[in-house]
Amino acid sequence: MTQSHTEAPHNWRQTLGELLDRRVLAMLLLGFSAGVPLLLIFSSLSLWLREAGIERQAVTFFSWAALGYSFKFVWAPLIDTLPLPWLTRWLGRRRAWLLVSQLAIITAIVLMALIDPAGGGDNLAHMALAAVLLGFSSATQDIVIDAYRIESAPPRLQALMSSTYIAGYRIAMVASGAGALFLASAFGSELGAYSYSAWSSTYLIMAAVMLVGVLTTLVIREPETYRPKALTHYSALDYLRLVLVFALMAGAFVGGFFLSGTLFGDLKHWLGGGALGAFLLETLHFGLAVGVAAFVGWALVQLGAIDRPMAHAVWIEPALDFFARYGLKTALLLLALIGLYRISDIVLGVISNVFYQDIGFSKPQIATAVKTFGVFVSIAGGVLGGLMATHYGVVRILMLGAILSAATNLIFVVLAHAGADVTLLYVAVGADNLAAGLASAAFVAFLSSLTNVSFTAVQYAIFSSLMTLLPKVLGGYSGSLVDGIGYPGFFVFTTLIGVPVIALVWIAGRRLDIAEERAGAMRKCEA
Template identity: 60%
Template sequence: MRDDFSIHNRNGYERETGPNRFNLISELNLIASIRSWQESLRAFLTPQVVTMLFLGIAAGLPLLLIFSSLSLWLREAGVDRSAVTYFSWAALGYSFKFVWAPLLDILPLPILHRLLGRRRSWLFLSQLMIITSIILMAMVDPATHSLTLMAIAAVLLGFSAATQDVVIDAYRIESADTRLQALMSASYIAGYRIGMLLAGAGALMLASYFGSEVGEYDYRAWRQSYLIMASLMLIGVVTTLLSPEPEVNKKIHDDRKRDYLGLMLTFSLSISGFIGCFYLTGDWAVQARLQMLSWVNNGPLAAIGVELVRLVLATIVAVIIAKVLILMGWVQKNIVHRSYVEPVQDFFKRYGLSMALLLLSLIGLYRISDIVLGVIANIFYQDMGFTKPEIATVVKTFGLFMTIVGGFLGGILALRFGVMRILFLGAVLSALTNLLFMLLAQMGNDIWMLYIVISADNLSGGMASAAFIAFLSSLTNISFTAVQYAIFSSLMTLLPKILGGYSGTMVESMGYEQFFLLTALMGIPVLLLVFLAARRFRIDG
């Protein structure tokens, strides 16, 4: 690492890595004290790490109820493949959570804030919203009811789950110092994967047990499965109620209640404008796609181009509404500046323009191979002839075990060898394992090949995720924890999820083998970005 680069830790303080290093002796001694394998393993039993395991379960439950489990439900109900993958956009709330993350930092919830504290009050509310959303999804039969109703419930679930993620991320970063972040990340990933197991393999096994299969669709089976999933969210609720509020030295804002209400109303109206713009441009988008298709002769490219235009237009409408309301005095400018502008300014000030742009590019592309492939993965398994019990056993259950192993291995390796090295290794392995899906597509219904693919994919994914979460955590200033981490994690999924929504269309136009090759090639720019970032950036601890 270069000695002339000033490193900023997550608290926003700067320290020199050049010749003047004597003031770091105590810090280096602390780091050295946990470098042994025995101490590394023992650190997993600390209360903060254990708490993240259970909160990870609560965070992992909602995701697959929007993605893979919902996709199989919709396919059994007779919904087209392309329409099924569009439902992945219901999870775009994860990619835009930075918009309302500032509200979670400054808005106190009536009554709950006094009883539970800032972080736990928002965590409790978001978990109740998740339970409500899952129940609403269970009440909709996609075979007979309007898909719009299911989409609304799925969007609400995505919004609620993204809110929970924002609070959990802030809670994790504020609960322990930098040296424990990699281990807490690994524990969180383990819990997250357990939650995904419950919502993935659990939901599939329950739906099959209750009598729904391909060609023999039974809505009641899926309804019962989703209601059981809603009840499992009580794991998160109990953890929230029993966990302590983080002790953080942070300035307490004392703005008037009118300012809080004004900010919330401004946010609500802006989001309404965003959604309304998307809805009103739906018919135009269909015509625009057809027109662009005649120009570029590429269906997926035409669709992506049109949707990006809609995204920009909706964003402009939301910004205009917010500016008008600010000019009308509904919310004070200083509150907006503190909530949205200062966290961004702080990041660019600490790292400088070129370094900040490099880090943001890495964040935005690091998970692109995994996420784009993951949207259609369950449909692929089903098209290869694997049954729901086989998918639940191999992909969800065995895959969970391999991901947990990869997550803990990644956390320990990151602690011993550095986060950036494991970040690079994870990126290499994630791209290479996508090529194994090409072999599976050629071999078809081969259960042993499925085991090999899932082993390699989930092991590498767990390692990469543990290092990546620790990397994101190190970039935050604790004065803007929720906002900055929400921006990072939102950017991480925005482009991949937009592209993932078209994965069904891509597969229909190019086939599975070429699609998997394309997702592997997407990982090449990531390797270059990690290499460049590693030369100029080092994580404390």
């Protein structure tokens, strides 16, 4: 079962009425649940560690907690495959995994609250492990929520559900970012006057806030799901062996990546080569780690650690299904579009705060414009994108989002020449966030339409990981680009790299329309 990519335009009364659909409102609360953990791992935790007197070098140790978000597609097949004892029978496949991931998130936040990083001994290492648990659990929750959203409603609601999910996510980031800092300050912790009890109380409150997600999980309905028949007859021991094989593959990937880190670091130092050379080496580094994990998995299957048909159904069939449904050329085109769609705004966003500071804006001005005004504009953009995609069709708004994401970057060229003009700052931030919110809502709905509900969690996890991989890697070299061509040239560059995306959206839309016309003609002939 797959979803249609195009829907007949809705009238506005019907579109606005669907905003009150219980499934659309549920995504607002699940989006909130998904957004709470992120800043508790990064910005809020960084400030906690800074106030606790932890050296800046040690803080980088906590970047490992982000690995779960980048590689969630690796264990997504287990979410699609593995039943949970008793819970799956009680709640259903999606809600069971959702509840387990949320309880794991709460446990990780509580563990962080119970550890004083300034306490010496192994406290800092224990805090890092708790942060990694939080990242892994949060990424797992993301996998399940994405699958639940796609399976719980027809295509016509996906854009609205995407927009309310994004709105809930953004609201949660305000709560766990600015809200957590406000609480820690109110409880008496400041730079130079550190209070462990203040931060501990703050994180315990954030753990309690996660109960919003738990209650939502218990109230919502389990969606109808479709499991491959090949996965319905295995025993608990078969699933346990699958988990052990996954754990060994994950260990092989982590070991291969970090053990070879010194070697690739030395290679970058010896070879030089600038940003392009560093990018190619990092790509090779990542590919080597993936190759080690794949070899370990292949060897374990050959040795009979798990049943071969089961391994094929879990790891291979989701990828083969995507190529089988769209054909090689269209599938590669869609993957290119997925990997490049957000490149224009993500690459700019990496260095935007540094840019604001470099041209003379103060930190309070940046915080007010970006973290407050920008967040609310992005929420409005997401809701607007969802409504327009529902009314006009996803592909049309996908095209509009691609055009706006590239074009609004030119406002930053004007700001770079104007300097610290507060009015122009708000124009730039507002336009950028409105375009990003609109594009994100349409893009999430588009990705949802590409999945087969027999492999929802796996395919969407692959899409969402691919969506940010290249933009984030390229964004890492944005500082070097600015040093070479200056801020105005850099912002023109971010506009130009968005132009091919517009062409990809147009070509993909044409190909999908042709494919659906053929499918419709075949259905009529069969009837």
